[in-house]
Amino acid sequence: MEFEKLRENMVIEQIIKRGVNNALVIGAMEKVERHLFVPAGLRRFAYQDRPLPIGEGQTISQPYIVAYMTQLLELSSKSRVLEIGTGSGYQAAILGEICSEVYSIEIVESLQKRASFILDSLKYENVKTFYGDGYQGLADKAPFDGIIVTCSPAAIPEALIAQLAEGGRLVIPVGKKNVKKLVLLKKENGKVSKQIDLPVRFVPMVDEKGKFY
Numbered sequence: 001m002e003f004e005k006l007r008e009n010m011v012i013e014q015i016i017k018r019g020v021n022n023a024l025v026i027g028a029m030e031k032v033e034r035h036l037f038v039p040a041g042l043r044r045f046a047y048q049d050r051p052l053p054i055g056e057g058q059t060i061s062q063p064y065i066v067a068y069m070t071q072l073l074e075l076s077s078k079s080r081v082l083e084i085g086t087g088s089g090y091q092a093a094i095l096g097e098i099c100s101e102v103y104s105i106e107i108v109e110s111l112q113k114r115a116s117f118i119l120d121s122l123k124y125e126n127v128k129t130f131y132g133d134g135y136q137g138l139a140d141k142a143p144f145d146g147i148i149v150t151c152s153p154a155a156i157p158e159a160l161i162a163q164l165a166e167g168g169r170l171v172i173p174v175g176k177k178n179v180k181k182l183v184l185l186k187k188e189n190g191k192v193s194k195q196i197d198l199p200v201r202f203v204p205m206v207d208e209k210g211k212f213y
Helices: 002-018 023-031 040-045 063-072 090-098 109-121 158-162
Strands: 052-055 058-060 080-084 101-106 127-131 144-149 164-174 181-188 191-199
Touching: 002 023, 002 063, 023 063, 023 090, 040 052, 052 109, 063 090, 063 164, 080 090, 090 101, 090 109, 090 127, 101 109, 109 127, 158 164
Parallel strands: 080 101, 080 144, 101 127, 144 164
Antiparallel strands: 052 058, 164 181, 181 191
């Protein structure tokens, strides 16, 4: 009951009051139990306005950033979405509450297995996770109505742009070292437009050897 109240307050104070107004996103943030996706020792902090470590040098993103990036995708119940960087599985669960199909790739195998276990235990049958390098996307499942990237490369991967459906949107943090900007790409009439959004902090996107992209 305490977690339910904390989650309700999180949505009001951190999400709605900061301008997130998409009903599907708000509904998902109200429903998904963020504390189930963080290490047991950190659950008392699960609904605070900050990212939290989940092991392997990775984090679960700040709730507002999760909601904001999801809203930028303008998803519907028919949307097919690709997530790069499964991490804890929390973002995938939010997407799973909204979309018909969610595919998520994670480069750290232990995190992928843990996220998959949590998502399966919560009955997210429309969410599929994969262990692998997300830089190349998931061509055999493309095209996607939305692609969300939760780790930061120095430049936008061409493979991800190619896997966007007509009318699709790609949300990705881009930049080197500590200078990163959230970028929104839209594909319309076969052409891609780019919009630079707010400054953000994300872990770097890496390959299987740990080299930065």
